[in-house]
Amino acid sequence: MSTILIVEDEARLADILDGYLRREGFHTERAATGRRALELWRAARPALILLDLMLPELDGLEVARRVRAESNVPIIMLTARDEEIDRLLGLGIGADDYVVKPYSPREVVARVKAVLRRAGAATDVSGTLHAGPLTVDPAAFRVNLHGTDLDVTAAEVRLLALLAREAGVVRSRAELLAALGGLERGTDERTVDAHVKNLRRKFGADAGLLDTVRGVGYRLWLA
Structure with a gap:
């Protein structure tokens, strides 16, 4: 219970x-x-x-x-x-x-x-995800950038896990919102934008890893 x-x-x-x-x-x-x-x-x-x-x-x-x-x-x-x-x-x-x-x-x-x-x-997700300098461990709610653990929320881990599974693939705001459960509660896509903004701040000089594809969504861009 x-x-x-x-x-x-x-x-x-x-x-x-x-x-x-x-x-x-x-x-x-x-x-x-x-x-x-x-x-x-x-x-x-x-x-x-x-x-x-x-x-x-x-x-x-x-x-x-x-x-x-x-x-x-x-x-x-x-x-x-x-x-x-x-x-x-x-x-x-x-x-x-x-x-x-x-x-x-x-x-x-x-x-x-x-x-x-x-x-x-x-908590059932197994396996650590690697995308360039970024490592995402969904089970441990852990994100590491260039060997340094970042202070991230559970929601941010879910977003990064989705993006890191196929780095370079554009994920729509709707997909990212669904990863947060946002479609169940009718929240608009500004929720995703706010989380991405917070993540870019935490990424510092590597903020460009979170690439905006105008009119579509976001991707992890490792080029």
Whole structure:
């Protein structure tokens, strides 16, 4: 039975999510503050975190940053405004999905299941991928460039794994979005662009490895 950590300071919303998740067979833990969320995350080691953006003591961004510093546990951010998603992506906090309030509890449960399926599939991938100076190990969520490990998110690993399997082959934004599960949640293709922008920043002088093919998508370009 997978444990889901619900981090939500509105008791009514937390009650609703808790009820729906338990009916689907999940075990749940609940936190109403950012500090309590970190305590429970370390104690319960949940399979996934549902994390509200606006929280007392520590906000959702800070909680996500601290979790990501130690773990690739899937995180679904809960936000009250659609425009916050662009800001969250731009900050590169490494959330696996985003849900805008008001939301359907059934939709949240569906997204929890989808993210857990993707996380499970990622851990089953065997074999390290090599593309020029880049090495991608999907099973270990590890990316190495010129012998140096990069600080990457699980989503970024999934994107790079798809590109590295056939370096030089152009992957459309739709394909890359599907690798993130984006087609399941109806997110537009700006999600992919934001992740690529973050990866180029991390690649530094090798940012050109991630080549844009205008009007189509991206490829790993090793020429």
